[in-house]
Amino acid sequence: xxxxxxxxxQTNVNWQAIADAGFGGVILKIGERSELDSMFVNHVNNAxxxxxxxxxxxxxxxxxxxxxxxxxAQVDAWIKxxxxxxxxxxxxxxxxxxxxxxxxxxxxxxxxxxxxxxxxAVGYGYVGLYSSYNWLTNEIDLTCLPDYVxxxxxxxxxxKDSFRAEHPKCISKxxxxxxHYSDDLPFDASEYYE
Numbered sequence: 533x534x535x536x537x538x539x540x541x542q543t544n545v546n547w548q549a550i551a552d553a554g555f556g557g558v559i560l561k562i563g564e565r566s567e568l569d570s571m572f573v574n575h576v577n578n579a580x581x582x583x584x585x586x587x588x589x590x591x592x593x594x595x596x597x598x599x600x601x602x603x604x605a606q607v608d609a610w611i612k613x614x615x616x617x618x619x620x621x622x623x624x625x626x627x628x629x630x631x632x633x634x635x636x637x638x639x640x641x642x643x644x645x646x647x648x649x650x651x652x653a654v655g656y657g658y659v660g661l662y663s664s665y666n667w668l669t670n671e672i673d674l675t676c677l678p679d680y681v682x683x684x685x686x687x688x689x690x691x692k693d694s695f696r697a698e699h700p701k702c703i704s705k706x707x708x709x710x711x712h713y714s715d716d717l718p719f720d721a722s723e724y725y726e
Contacts, residue, residue, distance in 0.1 A: 533724040540571040557585035564591040587622025595636030600643035604650035623658040
C-alpha cells in the first residue's frame with residue numbers, strides 16, 4: 533500500500549488527488565515536544581472523510597529515558613483527547629532523527645525503547661520506530677531494540693529497501709522512498725508492507 537506523511541508544513545492538501553493517486557493511507561504528525569501539530573486535527577478529519585487509513589508520528593527529542601517517557605505520556609494524552617484513546621490503524625511512530633537525541637548518556641536506542649514500551653504499557657499495541665537508513669545502521673543499536681518493534685526506514689533514491697534486505701530479522705513495516713512524490717503531490721511517500 534502506498535502512504536504519505538503530512539504535518540503542519542502541508543496546509544493546502546488536495547485529499548481527492550491523494551486518493552486518486554492510489555494512496556491507501558496517511559501518517560500524520562501528532563506533535564513535537566509539548567506542541568500539538570497545528571494541522572493534526574484538520575488532517576485526521578480529512579483523512580477519515582476521504583476513507584483513508586491513518587497513523588500518527590511524534591518527532592522525538594529525548595536524549596535520556598526519563599525525557600522519552602515524558603514524550604510518550606504527552607502522546608498518550610493527545611491520543612486520549614483527540615482519538616478517543618484508540619491506537620490508529622497504521623500505528624504510532626516515534627520519529628528518531630534529531631541530532632539532539634544523540635547527546636544522551638547511552639545509545640539512543642534506550643530512549644527510543646523507553647518511548648515505545650511506555651506506550652505499550654498503557655495499552656497501545658502498535659508502536660514503531662521511524663528513522664533514516666543511516667541512523668538505523670550507524671546510530672541505533674538495534675540489538676537492544678525489542679524484536680517486536682516495527683520499523684519505518686527512510687532511504688531516498690534507491691530502487692529497493694536496503695534496510696529490509698539487510699535486516700531480515702527486523703520487522704520492516706514501511707519504507708519511505710522519497711520526500712517528493714510528484715509535483716502535484718510534493719509529499720513524503722512510502723511503501724507500507726501489509
